[in-house]
Each structure stands twice: as structure tokens, then as C-alpha cells.
Amino acid sequence: MNNLIQKYNIPGPRYTSYPTVPFWDNDSFSKQRWIETFQQSFDESNEEEGISLYIHLPFCEALCTFCACNKRITKQHSVEVPYIDTVLKEWKLYIDLFSSRPKIKEIHLGGGTPTFFSPENLKKLMDGIFEYADVADGYEFSLEGHPNNTTREHLQMLYDLGFRRISYGVQDYDLKVQKAINRVQPFENVKQATEEAREIGFTSVSHDLIFGLPHQTLEGMTETINLTKALNPDRISFYSYAHVPWIKGVGQRGFQDEDLPSPEQKRELYEEGKRMFEEMGYFEIGMDHFALEHDSMYQSMKNHTLHRNFMGYSSSKTQLMVGLGVSSISDSWYSFAQNEKTVEEYEKSIHSGELSVFKGHILSEEDLIMRKHILNLMCNLETSWEGEKMQINNIERIKIMLEDMIDDGLIEFKENGLIVKEEGRPYVRNVCMTFDKRMIDNQPETRIFSMTI
Numbered sequence: 001m002n003n004l005i006q007k008y009n010i011p012g013p014r015y016t017s018y019p020t021v022p023f024w025d026n027d028s029f030s031k032q033r034w035i036e037t038f039q040q041s042f043d044e045s046n047e048e049e050g051i052s053l054y055i056h057l058p059f060c061e062a063l064c065t066f067c068a069c070n071k072r073i074t075k076q077h078s079v080e081v082p083y084i085d086t087v088l089k090e091w092k093l094y095i096d097l098f099s100s101r102p103k104i105k106e107i108h109l110g111g112g113t114p115t116f117f118s119p120e121n122l123k124k125l126m127d128g129i130f131e132y133a134d135v136a137d138g139y140e141f142s143l144e145g146h147p148n149n150t151t152r153e154h155l156q157m158l159y160d161l162g163f164r165r166i167s168y169g170v171q172d173y174d175l176k177v178q179k180a181i182n183r184v185q186p187f188e189n190v191k192q193a194t195e196e197a198r199e200i201g202f203t204s205v206s207h208d209l210i211f212g213l214p215h216q217t218l219e220g221m222t223e224t225i226n227l228t229k230a231l232n233p234d235r236i237s238f239y240s241y242a243h244v245p246w247i248k249g250v251g252q253r254g255f256q257d258e259d260l261p262s263p264e265q266k267r268e269l270y271e272e273g274k275r276m277f278e279e280m281g282y283f284e285i286g287m288d289h290f291a292l293e294h295d296s297m298y299q300s301m302k303n304h305t306l307h308r309n310f311m312g313y314s315s316s317k318t319q320l321m322v323g324l325g326v327s328s329i330s331d332s333w334y335s336f337a338q339n340e341k342t343v344e345e346y347e348k349s350i351h352s353g354e355l356s357v358f359k360g361h362i363l364s365e366e367d368l369i370m371r372k373h374i375l376n377l378m379c380n381l382e383t384s385w386e387g388e389k390m391q392i393n394n395i396e397r398i399k400i401m402l403e404d405m406i407d408d409g410l411i412e413f414k415e416n417g418l419i420v421k422e423e424g425r426p427y428v429r430n431v432c433m434t435f436d437k438r439m440i441d442n443q444p445e446t447r448i449f450s451m452t453i
């Protein structure tokens with residue numbers, strides 16, 4: 001196993017999009033092209049399918065030193081109302097582009113910390129959204145909550161607004177790890193937040209855990225998983241720690257590189273975690289996720305309807321996803337567009353009556369085909385290039401790049417396709433990289449991705 005780790009532990013994308021953000025062709029992108037593809041996508045999507053909304057709520061009261069999310073640290077809650085007013089202004093700018101009143105199938109409140117906002121302000125946000133939109137059948141509303149500040153009032157308000165899914169950031173219960181990442185969070189807080197969500201009627205509670213954090217040990221990880229077991233979350237995200245200090249600045253420098261487990265130790269933490277989750281009745285979903293059998297994520301994996309977007313895996317797919325808020329990414333299937341990354345720049349553009357989109361990518365015909373293959377691999381661990389719509393021009397080149405993985409027992413070819421074997425699951429990002437034409441043709445000069453293991 002150690003040889004494989006050394007061989008395949010290279011910087012690589014997590015494929016929440018294809019092409020990945022560093023390989024977007026910003027030169028051929030413009031706000032006007034974004035609006036055109038956005039409108040095309042809206043007109044094509046049928047009413048039943050609806051649209052998805054991602055709303056980024058960036059504020060957190062304290063900085064966790066491992067965090068790679070776009071966040072703004074402040075204790076000033078006076079930022080809440082102006083931020084929500086801006087998001088609603090942005091929503092109105094999009095509403096004016098729709099040819100009819102939209103139906104919303106999915107809403108995800110992400111962050112930062114959505115529960116930084118008061119229940120009243122979250123209600124103001126949702127009321128403002130539904131002033132111009134209806135709810136689609138089978139809708140799913142979800143949010144990310146911080147166990148230290150999610151109150152019963154938050155949960156009740158969000159339940160009344162239709163939210164049924166919540167994921168809590170847990171990371172690790174070991175106090176030494178918690179201190180190193182500046183996130184002291186007692187088990188009691190997670191227990192209370194989990195139990196209250198269930199009592200109120202949330203049907204899916206998920207916990208985020210991370211392996212590869214500073215000072216993490218096998219023993220500590222086993223204890224964290226045993227404590228997780230006691231609360232029986234419906235889903236568990238088991239993320240590989242992405243160490244990307246060059247992107248996020250000082251936030252990740254609250255500990256030394258020597259405090260991090262080695263790639264081999266990190267793999268061991270993952271293997272032990274996976275073994276324990278499976279023993280507890282969870283099924284591994286794609287990459288990073290485990291779910292109980294009743295959970296819709298497991299059901300979609302079974303039915304081959306699992307999807308992956310900027311938030312990670314989702315159990316359903318809409319062609320159009322509108323991202324509101326600072327740094328949010330929208331996806332029309334034919335194009336991606338990202339909002340300004342600082343609160344000030346974001347607010348400035350929206351208040352001048354303009355969308356805040358500052359970069360993006362229009363997908364070529366070839367991109368659209370590669371996007372489907374990468375989605376197939378990330379969601380179903382297999383893909384097929386049978387038929388015109390899935391045809392790959394340079395398949396022989398890809399096959400040569402995959403030869404080593406065949407020899408290492410990680411994948412196997414089927415007729416006009418390939419299957420990632422169970423042994424190959426931890427290396428699925430490496431498999432996708434061989435299909436990533438944009439990256440292969442434009443090899444980066446400096447590190448832009450975290451390591452694959």
C-alpha cells in the first residue's frame with residue numbers, strides 16, 4: 001500500500017466541477033455570455049426539475065486554522081442585515097433575467113457559518129427569496145450549522161421554512177487537535193444540536209469529520225468515530241484534510257507542518273475510519289461520504305442518480321444552479337460563473353445594479369463530454385465512451401496513461417469503458433486527472449491543488 005501512496009499522492013483537484021476553476025478560460029468568458037447561457041438553461045429546464053440555489057453566508061465568529069472555505073471573521077452581528085439585503089438585491093437581478101417565475105427544487109445555505117445569522121434574519125432572507133419564486137415538488141432545503149451556535153430557535157425557524165437537512169462541522173473530538181485548529185467544541189454541544197434537530201423534525205443530520213489534521217492519531221480518530229456512533233448521524237462526510245495555506249493565507253498557519261500526519265499515517269486514518277463506518281452500517285458514497293441505507297444519498301447512489309457540484313455530492317440534479325453571495329459559483333451546465341471573493345467587492349457590484357460575476361468559463365462541446373465522464377467517475381466509479389454523445393477524441397492517449405493503474409489493480413477496462421475497483425476508490429481523483437484535458441494541456445507551474453491522498 002505504501003508504494004501506491006508514494007506513487008499516487010500528487011497535487012490534484014477534487015472535481016467539484018469540470019473544468020476545475022484554475023483551468024477556466026476567463027478570456028473567452030463575459031458577463032453577457034454568462035447571461036445568455038443562463039437564460040438558455042432556464043428556458044430548457046422543465047418546471048418539474050426546477051432550479052437550485054446556493055447561498056453563501058460567509059461570517060464566522062472565530063477562525064478555525066485549518067479552514068479552506070471563503071469566510072470573514074467578525075463578532076459584529078451588525079453585518080447581518082446589510083449582507084442579506086445585498087443577497088436579496090442580487091436575487092432580484094437574476095429574477096429580472098428569468099422568462100417566468102422560477103420553481104426552486106434545492107436550497108443550500110453554506111458558509112462560513114449560516115447559523116452566525118439570527119433566526120429572524122434567516123427568515124427575512126428566505127421570505128425575500130420566495131417573494132419571487134415558488135417551491136418545486138420534492139424540494140430539498142439544507143444548511144451547514146456550527147454546533148457551537150446552532151440554537152433551538154434556529155432549527156425551529158428553518159424547519160418551518162422547509163429545511164429538513166443539516167450538516168454540522170465536527171472535525172475531531174480530540175482536545176489536542178481541537179486546540180491546534182482553534183476550534184474547541186465539546187461533544188455535548190454536538191449532541192445537543194443533533195438531538196434538537198431530530199426532535200424538531202429534521203430527517204437528515206450529517207456530521208463533517210476530517211482525517212489528516214495536525215496531531216491526529218489512530219487512537220484519537222477511533223474515539224472520535226465512537227462518539228459519532230453514539231449520535232448515529234444519517235450521513236458522515238469524511239474529508240481528507242486539504243492543506244492549502246498558499247491560498248488561504250495565515251488562517252492555516254496555526255500549527256507547524258511537522259504536526260501533520262505523514263501521507264501513510266493519513267491513509268491509515270482513512271482506512272480505519274472506513275472500516276469502522278462500514279461496521280456501523282454506513283455505505284461509502286463516491287469520495288468522502290458515508291450514508292445509512294435509508295438516506296437519500298445512498299438511494300441515489302444505488303439508482304445512479306447521484307450528482308456532484310460545488311457543494312460536493314447531491315442526491316438530485318437540476319440543470320441550473322444559481323449561486324448567491326460572496327464567492328458563490330453558479331452553474332448553467334453550459335457555463336460557470338463566480339462572484340467576487342471579498343464582501344466589499346461583492347456588495348459594491350450588486351449595489352451598482354450589476355451581477356457580481358468576475359470570472360467564469362463557457363464549456364466547449366469537448367468540455368461537456370469530459371464533464372460527463374468525470375461526473376460518472378466521481379459519482380458511479382465507472383464510465384463508458386460508447387456512442388456519439390460520450391465519444392472521446394484522444395481515448396488511446398488516456399488508455400496509455402491508465403496502464404499503470406491497471407497494473408496496480410486499481411481499475412479495469414470494460415468494453416468501451418472503465419470501472420474503478422474498490423481498491424481504486426481512494427485514487428478516483430487520479431483516474432479523473434487522466435481525463436482532464438484542460439489540465440494536461442496546461443500543466444500548472446506552481447502548486448494549486450491539495451494532495452490527492
Ligand SMILES: C[S@@+](CC[C@H](N)C(=O)[O-])C[C@H]1O[C@@H](n2cnc3c(N)ncnc32)[C@H](O)[C@@H]1O
Pocket residue numbers: 060066067068069110111112113114144145146147168169170171208209210239240241242243244
Ligand atoms: C463551512 S464549514 C461547516 C459549517 C460551519 N462553519 C462549521 O464550521 O461548523 C464546511 C466544512 O468544510 C470542511 N472543511 C473546511 N476546510 C477544510 C479543509 N482544509 N480540508 C478539508 N475539509 C475542510 C469542514 O469539515 C467543515 O465542516
Ligand code: SF4
Pocket residue numbers: 059060062063064067068069071111112113146169
Ligand atoms: S470551519 Fe466553519 S466556523 Fe471554522 S472558519 Fe471555517 S467556516 Fe468558519
